[in-house]
């Protein structure tokens with residue numbers, strides 16, 4: 454898969470990319486998000502939820518690691534693994550059930566559990582752009598090129 458870089462995107466454009474990715478999502482799709490604090494990972498996740506038709510309010514799962522939403526065209530699994538430093542094997546077996554399950558998984562701080570993210574995942578990095586309030590978004594397979 455070719456890596457695509459979008460530069461200096463407004464928040465609306467970041468949300469548009471998320472919605473485009475979500476439109477292609479199917480059962481077992483995994484979006485692995487990377488980027489620092491305040492980069493826009495939750496913004497991206499919420500736009501995916503919206504595009505899937507999730508009607509519940511999506512809030513950050515920082516303290517629960519995962520939140521599930523059932524109201525969209527596919528189940529939506531929102532992970533935030535910021536607090537995982539050393540992935541626990543047993544916990545990761547639980548995660549696999551979601552990643553390979555019936556829904557769409559979006560994982561914030563996916564680099565913290567890189568070894569446990571399925572090979573077919575879409576990796577999306579969000580970095581601060583060159584202009585104020587903009588972001589650079591890189592979408593690819595996550596393989597070194």
Ligand SMILES: Nc1ncnc2c1ncn2[C@@H]1O[C@H](COP(=O)(O)OP(=O)(O)O)[C@@H](O)[C@H]1O
Nearest residue numbers: 462463464490491492493494495496586587588
């Ligand atoms: N171009 C942009 N893309 C995404 N977020 C932006 C952009 N410009 C400003 N923001 C703001 O940056 C913040 C990103 O926060 P959040 O999505 O919670 O980050 P993260 O989950 O990566 O820590 C939001 O307050 C959002 O309104």
Ligand SMILES: [Mg+2]
Nearest residue numbers: 494495513561
């Ligand atoms: Mg977040």
